[in-house]
Amino acid sequence: MQSFLQQIRGIFNRKKKETVPFKILFAEFKKSLELNNQVLDIIADANDKLSGDYIFDEQYIQSTCMELTDLIRQLIVTINHLTEQKYSELYTSFHLIEEEIESLLQGQMLNQVKDLILPYASVTRDLTDSVGGKNAHIAEIGTLTDLRIPEGFAITTAAFLFFLQENELYDWIFTIRKQWRQKVIPVEEASQKIQRAILDATVPPQLEEVILDAAAQISKGYRDIVPCFAVRSSALGEDEISSFAGQYLSCLNIPVKEIPQAYKEVVASLFSPEAMEYRLQMDFRPHEIMMAVACQLMVPAKASGVMYTYDPVRPEMETMIINSAWGLGEPIVAGEVPTDAFVLDRQPPNDVREMQIVRKDQSMVLRGCGGIGIDGVEEEQRTESSLTKRQLQELARIGVRLERYFKRPQDIEFAVDQQERVIVLQSRQLRLQHERAPRACDLTGLGDKYSIIFRGRGIAAMEGIATGEAWVMREGGDLKDFPMGGILVARHATPQLARVINRATGFITDVGSTTGHLATVAREFRVPALFNTENGTELIRHGQEITLDTECLTVYEGIVQELQYYSIQEEPIEEMYEYRLLRRVLKKIEPLNLTDPEADNFTPRGCRTYHDLTRFVHEKAVETIIDLNFYHAHNRDTQAGRLVWDYPLDLILIDVGGGIEGEHEKGIRPEQITSVPMRALLRGMSYPGMWDMSPAGVDFSSFMSSLTRTTSVRSTSPEDVGRNLAVVSAEYTNINFRLGYHFTVIDAYVSDNILDNHIYFRFSGGVTETTRRARRTRLLGRILSHYDFLCEMHGDIVVARLKRTDRERMLQRLFLLGLLVGFTRQLDVKMVSEEMITTFFNEIKTIMEKENGK
Amino acid sequence: MENKQTSILILDDEPIVSKRLKPSLEKKGYEVEAFTTSAAALARVRERQFDIVVTDLKMEGVDGMQFLTEVKEKYPDTEVIVITGFATMATAKESFNKGVFDFLAKPFKLGEIAEVIAKAEKKIKGTK
Numbered sequence: 001m002q003s004f005l006q007q008i009r010g011i012f013n014r015k016k017k018e019t020v021p022f023k024i025l026f027a028e029f030k031k032s033l034e035l036n037n038q039v040l041d042i043i044a045d046a047n048d049k050l051s052g053d054y055i056f057d058e059q060y061i062q063s064t065c066m067e068l069t070d071l072i073r074q075l076i077v078t079i080n081h082l083t084e085q086k087y088s089e090l091y092t093s094f095h096l097i098e099e100e101i102e103s104l105l106q107g108q109m110l111n112q113v114k115d116l117i118l119p120y121a122s123v124t125r126d127l128t129d130s131v132g133g134k135n136a137h138i139a140e141i142g143t144l145t146d147l148r149i150p151e152g153f154a155i156t157t158a159a160f161l162f163f164l165q166e167n168e169l170y171d172w173i174f175t176i177r178k179q180w181r182q183k184v185i186p187v188e189e190a191s192q193k194i195q196r197a198i199l200d201a202t203v204p205p206q207l208e209e210v211i212l213d214a215a216a217q218i219s220k221g222y223r224d225i226v227p228c229f230a231v232r233s234s235a236l237g238e239d240e241i242s243s244f245a246g247q248y249l250s251c252l253n254i255p256v257k258e259i260p261q262a263y264k265e266v267v268a269s270l271f272s273p274e275a276m277e278y279r280l281q282m283d284f285r286p287h288e289i290m291m292a293v294a295c296q297l298m299v300p301a302k303a304s305g306v307m308y309t310y311d312p313v314r315p316e317m318e319t320m321i322i323n324s325a326w327g328l329g330e331p332i333v334a335g336e337v338p339t340d341a342f343v344l345d346r347q348p349p350n351d352v353r354e355m356q357i358v359r360k361d362q363s364m365v366l367r368g369c370g371g372i373g374i375d376g377v378e379e380e381q382r383t384e385s386s387l388t389k390r391q392l393q394e395l396a397r398i399g400v401r402l403e404r405y406f407k408r409p410q411d412i413e414f415a416v417d418q419q420e421r422v423i424v425l426q427s428r429q430l431r432l433q434h435e436r437a438p439r440a441c442d443l444t445g446l447g448d449k450y451s452i453i454f455r456g457r458g459i460a461a462m463e464g465i466a467t468g469e470a471w472v473m474r475e476g477g478d479l480k481d482f483p484m485g486g487i488l489v490a491r492h493a494t495p496q497l498a499r500v501i502n503r504a505t506g507f508i509t510d511v512g513s514t515t516g517h518l519a520t521v522a523r524e525f526r527v528p529a530l531f532n533t534e535n536g537t538e539l540i541r542h543g544q545e546i547t548l549d550t551e552c553l554t555v556y557e558g559i560v561q562e563l564q565y566y567s568i569q570e571e572p573i574e575e576m577y578e579y580r581l582l583r584r585v586l587k588k589i590e591p592l593n594l595t596d597p598e599a600d601n602f603t604p605r606g607c608r609t610y611h612d613l614t615r616f617v618h619e620k621a622v623e624t625i626i627d628l629n630f631y632h633a634h635n636r637d638t639q640a641g642r643l644v645w646d647y648p649l650d651l652i653l654i655d656v657g658g659g660i661e662g663e664h665e666k667g668i669r670p671e672q673i674t675s676v677p678m679r680a681l682l683r684g685m686s687y688p689g690m691w692d693m694s695p696a697g698v699d700f701s702s703f704m705s706s707l708t709r710t711t712s713v714r715s716t717s718p719e720d721v722g723r724n725l726a727v728v729s730a731e732y733t734n735i736n737f738r739l740g741y742h743f744t745v746i747d748a749y750v751s752d753n754i755l756d757n758h759i760y761f762r763f764s765g766g767v768t769e770t771t772r773r774a775r776r777t778r779l780l781g782r783i784l785s786h787y788d789f790l791c792e793m794h795g796d797i798v799v800a801r802l803k804r805t806d807r808e809r810m811l812q813r814l815f816l817l818g819l820l821v822g823f824t825r826q827l828d829v830k831m832v833s834e835e836m837i838t839t840f841f842n843e844i845k846t847i848m849e850k851e852n853g854k
Numbered sequence: 855m856e857n858k859q860t861s862i863l864i865l866d867d868e869p870i871v872s873k874r875l876k877p878s879l880e881k882k883g884y885e886v887e888a889f890t891t892s893a894a895a896l897a898r899v900r901e902r903q904f905d906i907v908v909t910d911l912k913m914e915g916v917d918g919m920q921f922l923t924e925v926k927e928k929y930p931d932t933e934v935i936v937i938t939g940f941a942t943m944a945t946a947k948e949s950f951n952k953g954v955f956d957f958l959a960k961p962f963k964l965g966e967i968a969e970v971i972a973k974a975e976k977k978i979k980g981t982k
Contacts, residue, residue: 024865552881
């Protein structure tokens with residue numbers, strides 16, 4: 001690469017201008033492309049580390065971030081060189097992101113949102129630091145499963161800090177805390193002082209307003225009743241450490257107006273003597289002492305209860321345990337009232353194995369005007385079961401569902417409302433007794449006990465163990481029929497399969513990449529996934545029960561109980577700090593917000609992640625080269641013109657020496673192009689029929705115009721034109737196409753010297769993933785590999801390289817790339833089924849044979 | 855020797871390494887002890903021999919290189935596998951000079967280290 005770049009540079013040395021010579025610009029431009037590719041590859045690799053198949057440490061995360069930061073800095077320097085510092089604002093965005101990543105790496109808790117409140121619909125797991133575990137859990141259940149939860153919103157840790165700081169309490173509290181830690185005052189005194197100060201403080205009007213608004217927003221939906229709320233603690237660390245449960249306050253049935261007062265009470269409970277002592281034991285640091293609060297619409301419960309998805313003392317019994325009583329759940333959780341007890345089979349149809357109905361004389365009920373009370377239960381209900389058989393069945397299903405979702409046994413609080421519907425109030429991990437836990441070493445020799453369908457095949461896209469019914473996806477099969485809790489077995493790991501993510505307990509595919517979309521989704525939802533098993537779909541029978549162990553790359557026939565127990569005991573990787581840290585920093589790196597160059601946010605300030613910065617720089621680099629060499633023609637050492645041909649491809653050609661001949665004021669006709677690689681490419685691109693190979697009813701002209709702009713040179717300003725650029729010389733071509741959301745880069749040098757010859761091809765799709773894109777990627781991979789290219793695929797990026805091949809073969813391959821460029825843009829529309837891959841592959845092969853006689 | 859479990863000692867100051875590696879290797883039937891400080895690991899190898907030692911190179915206190923040197927001096931037939939985040943040619947060369955069985959750059963896949971360990975095990979069983 002270096003040697004031939006130098007050759008190109010040599011071409012320019014003839015002329016000297018006061019403007020930046022093109023050779024320098026072009027070198028910078030190519031550098032920006034190279035950096036761009038490096039960044040995207042590192043990001044794809046880092047995401048792959050989340051699969052659980054890797055062992056990585058903090059050191060890796062640190063060095064990856066450092067490397068990326070360094071590359072991004074170089075990218076920004078490069079684009080500013082190219083544009084005479086036009087985008088110096090990029091440094092501002094860059095430093096902001098860099099600082100955020102840095103503080104994450106230093107273990108600082110980030111208040112990820114500045115919002116004082118967040119409706120449950122906008123709460124995700126990543127916001128746990130802002131809303132506390134309880135809020136995050138219940139909101140996630142509501143958003144990502146079809147289970148019912150109470151409507152509600154979170155009052156964030158940002159609100160907590162705002163409240164304390166407005167009242168000048170924050171520093172003061174930690175002074176008091178210090179006095180206690182230094183044994184100047186006893187814990188009771190410290191607690192009392194702090195709690196009183198909090199209760200005496202004023203909720204700032206700005207906070208009060210958003211709280212009342214959010215509550216009113218929810219209340220709007222209820223005309224017949226005056227809705228009241230449960231105001232509960234959701235402190236940082238409360239959910240992870242189960243013995244914390246019950247330390248903090250919950251206020252029940254609070255009318256909207258009284259929520260701010262209840263808020264203060266819940267916040268004050270953060271400083272109860274017990275909680276203060278407890279945090280001391282757990283070595284909480286001051287910045288971890290924060291209280292978010294949950295405001296949930298009160299459920300007027302007919303009955304309530306608690307379910308354990310395993311018997312914590314005897315998990316091997318394979319049972320679920322449910323305790324319930326009439327009315328609200330608080331006295332049940334506190335163990336203050338007698339409860340009905342049910343023991344259910346964990347396996348469907350979840351038969352009731354034991355049932356003990358007790359006499360329930362009293363129940364806790366809501367009072368109309370707010371508050372709660374204890375009432376006597378109607379005589380005939382006292383000895384009746386507080387749950388119906390149907391509700392028990394539903395609870396069993398909910399339990400399995402939550403357990404599969406959170407990957408641990410669950411301790412679930414629930415209520416049955418007046419319409420007899422089961423509502424999940426809370427779900428947290430259930431700790432099983434440790435001595436019962438199967439040990440890893442007991443798991444050897446499972447192969448003798450269970451029959452193995454296959455072993456040592458494939459790669460783990462997401463680590464884990466899954467048991468369930470195999471559902472083998474056939475051509476034309478409908479994912480609608482996929483059963484709850486099934487393991488999806490498919491030929492390809494297409495993004496479309498992600499549709500069943502909420503129902504699937506595992507994925508097995510014959511073909512698939514660990515950096516693809518499905519892999520990413522599987523990690524997000526922690527569903528074990530094994531890809532590239534080659535013929536899993538043939539070995540596994542539709543409907544048979546199987547156990548998937550991705551770590552051992554093994555699929556067993558039937559349910560392997562030992563592995564099932566083992567998997568629920570094992571610490572899931574996402575509970576490890578390094579995993580969470582990588583996930584957190586990737587949120588600042590990976591998401592792409594700048595998807596549309598025409599959109600308002602496509603600015604330096606709009607860049608919020610490293611990916612955004614990369615995308616922005618790439619767009620502007622291409623634009624700048626076109627702008628300087630074509631529209632403004634600064635560079636006398638180049639000649640530039642627009643390609644004029646039968647196809648509406650808006651392409652600017654920049655000739656750096658011997659690539660174009662003749663006059664080009666009115667545009668360049670294909671026959672004027674003398675660049676050898678460019679001619680071969682264009683011959684492929686204009687091959688008859690390539691623009692419209694299949695009979696699919698796509699309107700050709702509108703389709704093309706969506707991909708490239710076809711406005712004339714004179715009637716348009718540079719900003720309005722598509723960014724298709726080709727830099728050519730007699731033996732060299734560098735092409736950058738942006739067609740819709742797809743990017744194609746081709747860099748080729750073809751001469752009689754085999755050693756210098758090379759072709760580099762890079763194709764990347766846009767932001768939104770579709771099945772068709774995945775098929776397109778596979779089609780490209782298949783074709784390119786067939787024609788000797790060395791292919792790499794990261795997600796839907798395809799990179800192909802060919803070197804040291806003779807001139808004639810190089811030109812044939814460039815012709816092929818031309819075919820593909822002309823053709824792949826249609827593929828998103830036409831890749832309607834898996835068979836199309838073979839169909840198109842064969843068509844391309846036919847053309848190649850006809851054209852090249854082989 | 856045939857029926858005895860192969861014993862492995864893991865030393866890495868980043869707890870996540872042992873935490874992930876130990877259960878994964880135990881599941882494959884190995885007897886595993888894991889340490890996060892070289893002092894503790896050193897004390898343990900002075901008490902008993904391990905068939906295989908997996909160690910990081912850069913750590914607080916006794917350096918991984920020192921540790922593996924001592925292990926190899928004391929038990930020449932213990933196979934040592936080095937895992938490191940700072941893989942340079944120089945450290946790799948030095949490790950091999952000390953008779954290290956293999957050298958893995960972090961991050962690595964569970965499958966990769968399992969493969970190396972299986973090879974080391976084969977070598978040990980083959981020589982005894």
